[in-house]
Amino acid sequence: MTSYLVVGSGLFGSVFAEQMANNGDKVTVLEKRDHIAGNIYTKEVSNIQVHKYGAHIFHTSNKKVWDYINQFADFNRFTNTPMAFSKSELYNLPFNMNTFYTLWGVKDPWKAKEKIAEQSKRYRSREPRNLEEQALSLVGRDIYEILIKEYTEKQWGRPCEKLPAFIIRRLPVRFTFDNNYFDDLYQGIPVGGYTQIIERMLDHPNIEIKLMTDFLANKAEWLSKYEKVIYTGMIDEFYDYCFGELEYRSLAFEHEHFAHSNYQGNAVINYIDKTIPYTRIIEHKHFEFGDQKNTIITKEYPQKWYKGEEPFYPINNEENQHIYHKYEKLSQENSQVLFGGRLGRYRYYDMHQVIDEALNLADKLIVHKVK
Ligand code: FDA
Known part of the structure; x- marks a missing residue:
């Protein structure tokens, strides 16, 4: 039996803890917040499941991941x-x-295709040097200026000409009347919210949870007590920023309650114009087809990230990748601590990717032990 310390009760830490506990290992889960579930945390307020850290829609084409998560909700x-x-x-x-019809009044797919080809042609002849050129070469000027430019600039806090092209390697464009955002095979929202999924994963006699406990406050002591540590917090913070700070983008959420039953008629509406400070409004009840008499919305404001605030999106430019690789290399020198999840790997991961990685890590450690 191995003793594991999992730092972080988000999706990565919880999937890993569940797997190891079922394998007969003892797992302690440390969480610095006052609740489990990390950023997928949902809380029932006035009979509505509120996504406290932004809209979370589960989608995947990975059957293994879909079958796994369906055990818990x-x-x-x-x-x-x-x-x-x-x-x-x-x-x-x-x-x-539907977008092209509103934009140009065209209802024939070939006409929409022609319009995009005509507008993007002149940007396709050379390698895009920034996000603006990349977007123009993919979708042309109208879509870029009306639906991409100002939203992206709010999101990242810099002009599109100063953002790297790789942020939007591809932009999904469909020549059918299909508003389904994801191409994945499986999609949905857990009935009753996400927090119960994590509660069920961690409900095991081999798992002990300690909330409001920051690993870094007693790092040496925790390291001396456990054979293996799975760290899902910020990798640069773990190493006391010895190679410099990685950059993130943060978000502020403003929740509002209304006594009437329907605020915007859709779960997610993006706000493109730069004169509006938020990027989206989500109306939580629509994730669950709620028929409550009241409603709750959340406005999402992108923010500059400062040390100590919640880091939501890694800024994956060349400089940060360079710094990250130094931390990654350092981490490979010590097999006691393994890094996982979006902050441990400094990578934007969707939920299905986090689950897949955590399952793979657990498999690797279980097989290694059996050998
Ligand atoms: P997560 O951040 O959830 O967990 C890490 C935990 O570690 C946190 O609880 C933190 O408090 C804790 N911790 C950190 N340092 C610690 C320390 N020193 N001591 C103790 N505890 C510590 N995905 C998707 O599939 N569909 C979607 O619709 C969305 N939507 C979405 C919206 C927004 C606004 C964001 C930012 C992200 C998404 N995602 C998403 C991505 C999704 O949130 C993400 O894949 C998972 O939450 C990542 O889980 P982790 O466990 O890696 O991190």
Whole structure:
């Protein structure tokens, strides 16, 4: 039996803990917040499941991951069909025939295709040097200026000409009237919210949970007590920023309650214009087809990240990748501590990717032990 310390009760830490506990190992889970579940935390407020850290829609084409997560909750038939509000007009996302009809009045797919080809042609002849050139070469000027530019600049806090092209390697464009945002085979929202999933994963006699406990406050002591540590916090913070600080983008959430039953008629609406400080409004009840008499919305404001605040998105440019690789190399010198999840690997991961990585890590350690 191995003794594991898992730092962080988010999805990565919890999947890993569940797997090892079922393998007969003892696991202690440390969490510095006052609740489990990390950023997928949902809380029931006035009978509505509120996504406290932003909209979380589960989607995957990985059957193994889908079967795994379905052990812990039933998923509803929610399909993400977000909309975008720009310059007093409402558009469907992802870019599809409904969007093109609103934009140009075209209803024939070939006409929409021609329009995009005509607008993007002149940007295709050379390698894009930044995000603006990349977007123009993929979708042309109208879509870029009406639906991408100002939203992206709010999101990242810099002009598109100063953002790297790789942020949008591809932009999904569909020539069908299909508003389903994801191409994945499986999609839905867990009935009753995400927190219960984590509660069920961690409900095991081999798992002990310690909330409001920051590993870094007693790092040496924790390291001396456990054979293996799985760390899902910030890798640069773990190493006391010895190679410098990695950059993140942060978010602020503003929740509002209304006594009436329907605020915007859709779960997610993006706000493109730079004159509006938030990037999205989510209306939580629509994730679960709620028929409550009241409603709750959340506005999402992108923010500059300062040390001590919640780091939401890694800024994956060359400089940060260079710094990250130094930390990664250092981590490979010590087999007691393994890094996982979005902060441990300094990578944007969707939930299904986090689950897959945690299952793979657990498999590797179990097989290694058997050998
Ligand atoms: P997570 O951050 O959840 O967990 C890490 C935990 O470690 C935290 O609870 C933290 O408090 C704790 N911790 C850190 N340092 C510690 C320390 N020193 N001591 C103790 N505890 C410590 N994905 C998707 O599939 N569909 C979607 O719709 C969305 N939507 C979405 C919206 C927004 C706004 C964001 C930012 C992200 C998404 N995601 C998503 C991604 C999803 O949130 C992500 O894949 C998982 O939450 C990552 O889980 P982790 O366990 O890696 O990190």
